[in-house]
Amino acid sequence: MARDGVDVGHIVKGVRGRPRSEAVERSITEGVLKLIEDGVPLADLSIERIARTAGVGKATIYRRWSGKEELFVDILRGMDEPAPDLAGDSMRDDLITCLDQLRRRGVNLRSSALLHNVFAQMKSLPKLWEAYQATVIEPQRRVVIGVLRRGVENGELRADVDIVLANDLFVGPMLVRTLLRSDAPLDKDLAEQIVDTVLDGLRPTG
Amino acid sequence: MARDGVDVGHIVKGVRGRPRSEAVERSITEGVLKLIEDGVPLADLSIERIARTAGVGKATIYRRWSGKEELFVDILRGMDEPAPDLAGDSMRDDLITCLDQLRRRGVNLRSSALLHNVFAQMKSLPKLWEAYQATVIEPQRRVVIGVLRRGVENGELRADVDIVLANDLFVGPMLVRTLLRSDAPLDKDLAEQIVDTVLDGLRPTG
Amino acid sequence: MARDGVDVGHIVKGVRGRPRSEAVERSITEGVLKLIEDGVPLADLSIERIARTAGVGKATIYRRWSGKEELFVDILRGMDEPAPDLAGDSMRDDLITCLDQLRRRGVNLRSSALLHNVFAQMKSLPKLWEAYQATVIEPQRRVVIGVLRRGVENGELRADVDIVLANDLFVGPMLVRTLLRSDAPLDKDLAEQIVDTVLDGLRPTG
């Protein structure tokens, strides 16, 4: 967790002295969002500039986050969709739901001026990338693996296939399209296509 | 093209006066490689430091490359494996050959002190990443699509499947493992597993 | 007056509520003295550090003194010798007594770890210097002038000499040695030498 105020909140030391102002905190994060929406490249978002924009001292930022990336991670965290509701009846439907969330995330990445800008340059900030992996991709992954396990149980999925590999087969194509190939189309039925094609296989029938 | 020396080589003015020293050029690129092999993070490779290491003036670097990333791209370009020879008889075998090259590339990325370091932080340098995409990933992609087309022709692949989607189904899982999930195992038979599983599908037989 | 507590002491509002703690006051001044004796340069004595050392809030210091210098002045004030007893019989003897007090002060300045440190860097703190002038040098000056006037009355001093000038003639050499030339020797008989030489003049006799 980036915000040490949260970590040490229960420690005696933490409850003494003037408490950190939530208004200041908002002012900082909103300032960053505004700058990004104005099209400022992430690389140009120096702590100095953020502080200036937010009308805040640099130390006030460093008091909360150890650096630029921790700050961005925190901001990004606040912008993600919640995990989708899975019906749990059909593995196929649940997979489509999961993959479609990935797809929608990809679409957001491209349409939202903000997210687009963030993501296009997220590669500039390794820690931000790692945090995205850890807080978004990885949880997603665990959900999908749960779905697949249920699929094996209820006979929708071959029992002799490595679950981890299966996960990559379903999720890999979508992730590659959303994260690595920013020009690839993300049609509405893409999730369904992927799931069905992977389930059916590519060998000619009969 | 990154190296403007190449661009202006044909201009009359360019052939007059003292020619650029190739020794200087080698000294720069070798200096960079040495630094990377010594474990210096890419982010710490400032132009200033590269010039110091190579015993070269900063202007001499800027004369050849417009910045750090162009320089790295140029260096990286000289390090890639050639495209594999494809037998052309069996789509399955050719796909395995292609995916296994991707896999080996991933393995190299992790074992070579140099490549590992470069790749781990390549995300810090968007242009380098783009160049990698353009010069390595994209050509690979075109080869695979060729293989798939031949597969449709000779009946190894269902004709009703979008070739582009099929490409993602095969390549996606491997790319995700090598590029996005740096902890995933890259076993020797992974390419074969992926190809066969995607061809067969995941639905229980019988 | 530096201590505003004294200034506002007579205001009705001031007599209510919790009175200022003398213990806190001592803790601050003693903390400063300790730091100085430990050899910390005056310039490094930030309010922040003083508060930390004394285990006191910064505001508690600012409540008592308007700044660093006022605090130091207050501390220094508590350290000066009382004015010497003058016999009053002989102008020469009284002058020697006065000048020797100046000399002893100079000697103290150099021997006392504390005073040495304070004085060596007093120049860094104009207000401290001024306060030293006003509370130490100036009173001294008035005493000497009194001595000289008595000298004129009882015939020990030429009546046609400007008293103010005479004061400078006696006191000047000693002050220069103690304050401006910190390497000059301050021998025990210096006061006597100065007084007698100035009285006698430097012209060859006969």
Place this chain on the structure above:
Amino acid sequence: MARDGVDVGHIVKGVRGRPRSEAVERSITEGVLKLIEDGVPLADLSIERIARTAGVGKATIYRRWSGKEELFVDILRGMDEPAPDLAGDSMRDDLITCLDQLRRRGVNLRSSALLHNVFAQMKSLPKLWEAYQATVIEPQRRVVIGVLRRGVENGELRADVDIVLANDLFVGPMLVRTLLRSDAPLDKDLAEQIVDTVLDGLRPTG
């Protein structure tokens, strides 16, 4: 010497690369002088502000001087009067000449907006004060001691008086007036008064 460029000028390293710009140097010193003349307290002359005023990078200042004080010393050095011409015939006249230069310096200190400001706060900068002592006061002192020696030789001065003490007797009163008591008058005939009174002594005649 504060300017390392001067010190290392003869070293091979110093003669290569782009030479330091004299224009920049002037721009810095003139900027400082302008600020002082505008009444900015010395304590408010941060390197940051000086750089801003001179339209110069901070590093450009640090390249030449190791800090604020070295810079001021260098500037002050360029503002002092040359040593006076001494006739050499009469010790009394030469002493008066020397003391009067001290007096005139004191007068300048008070009249020149610039020098006044510099001197009034020179105490804030110990190194500046030391440099003033070393480059102005001390040479002056050696000149006076030479004059006194000649005085002993030609019989104008008692031979049994310590020359160093004699120097303090003459110079001390003037220095005290100019440096320590900024309110003391500095009349035109002060030098003469001091010299004659010290020579004659203060004892009543007859």
Place this chain on the structure above:
DNA sequence: ACTTAACCGAGACGGTACGTCATGTCTTCCA
């Protein structure tokens, strides 16, 4: 005993400056 106002420690806050570093451009001398 109860109120009340000032005290106290801790530490947040907007500023300003510190001295260092890298950027990309420029200027000079040497080969």
Place this chain on the structure above:
DNA sequence: TGGAAGACATGACGTACCGTCTCGGTTAAGT
């Protein structure tokens, strides 16, 4: 003309203090 050296303006870095301000909590005088 190319190239090494390094000056230059710019601007960010992360730290330290400044003097002010809020907190929760304490301490006495006046009720």
